[in-house]
Amino acid sequence: MALSPQDILHIARLARIRVTEAEAETARGQLNSIFGLIEQMQAVDTKGVEPMSHALDVAQRLREDRVTEPDRRDKFQAVAPAVENGLYLVPKVIE
């Protein structure tokens, strides 16, 4: 499969990345070459191999349910662009 220029613009919009036409064209070439690589790998016989969701064949470690994080709001908000009454302020979003 190959991506069309429209696909690239759609993906860029979903990722909130503004791209020029030239950038989109470059990205299309790069992404299509990745699809090419995937096509090569499709040729490998994987019959009987359990699909993996992670490259490492180990299990997730679990943390005990305890509160360990102190309140560090002041430190975090010192580097935020805008705060008020303990809230982070962002450009207005309306549902």
Next chain:
Amino acid sequence: MKWETVIGLEVHTQLTTQSKIFSGSSTAFGAAPNTQASAVDIALPGVLPVLNKGAIERAIKFGLAIGATVNRVNVFDRKNYFYPDLPKGYQISQLAKPIVEHGALAIQVDGVEKTIRLTRAHLEEDAGKSLHEDFHGMTGIDLNRAGTPLLEIVSEPDMRSAKEAVAYAKALHNLVTWIGICDGNMQEGSFRVDANVSVRPVGQQEFGTRREIKNLNSFRFLEQAIDYEVRWQIEQIEDGHAIQQATVLFDPDSGETRMMRSKEEAHDYRYFPDPDLLPVKLDEALIEEMRAELPELPQQKAARYQQDYGLSAYDAGLLTQSLAQANYFEATLDALGADVAGAKLAANWMSGELASALNKAELDFAQSPIAPASLADLLKRIADNTLSNKLAKEVFAAMWAGEGEADAVIEARGLKQMSDSGAIEKIVDDVLAANPKSVEEFRAGKDKAFNALVGQVMKASRGKANPAQVNDILKRKLAG
């Protein structure tokens, strides 16, 4: 044309862990903004999620309680979308391999039992909160809730009316609070319901196009929203319009649903396995540990009440509507030293006087001002014939008003039922002498006259004569 409603519910239950699903921040409700938001929760670069065992344990318990498959291997995925209260740009959730699949929950509507199948239940993190009040044209973000563990419970489209949907939501609410995995507080958003609603002509196999009503936070709104939505969809179709798949919001003030986004605007979430989290592998020891921690479940308890105490399925269902109610019942029985008759009496009083008084005062059984042992004392006075049912209601009202325990109220108000047959005979004699006309009518075959005489005797005793004894004595005297 006759229409059939089809409903499936998605319920977000907030789990009762101390800390968040991927960080050690507190999940306590109501803290000052952003004081419970760690580097992980606000998504500072370079942080990694560390999975909370408490969330996994609660999900396992739920799976076991509904007879579901608990997937020994389950996987976390990223659900990608942009919104300021989701600072990572993705929500960690479970798509292809959720922790719980299948299972079922029984509901009762108008005395008929029905089984609702569950599709799945998966773990995910909650988002933060956006405050749209005016901050100089900006939006305020509080990330205290970001990362709070949720179990999203998805049903099959097995419900056929708003009533069934409410019954299912209530049964689910009862179960998750009963097994202690969710506090069930709907005002605080611990139990949020989304309803997928469609209609189809009766007899049609395929489902109609559905619309999803988001974020219903009370059972009443759930019922109102579905009723409105069903009427709206039928009208649309009968007017010749096709239903478009959409997400809608319910406005409690107008009682209407309105479009939030159409299918064309629907999100493209681009799920993929989260590379920051390895597959979760559950060992049998943990699952068995959770099984051992499960209490006797509502349905098991209801079955036992029917078997041990001869209660009806309806009564047993009422008593197991909540853990608080079942605990109250059992504590009352303990104090009563109950047999089958005592259990039936306790069940009747709990579902009758006590339930209606609690309802009126907006209290639940755990908050009852009349303790189980106090109710048991009142019931003892009914069982030993000190009180008629009518007098017992008066004593109950006095106890509710804080006038003291049953025996103290009976003493103070002089409410003891009169069971002294000599004293009752004297009253009966007086009444017969004073009402020769009624006596004549009775002898002439008018049964109503008998009731009038009973009424006179009860009145003369100021309601305290034992009604059964009055009947016996009157019959004997009139026959003689």
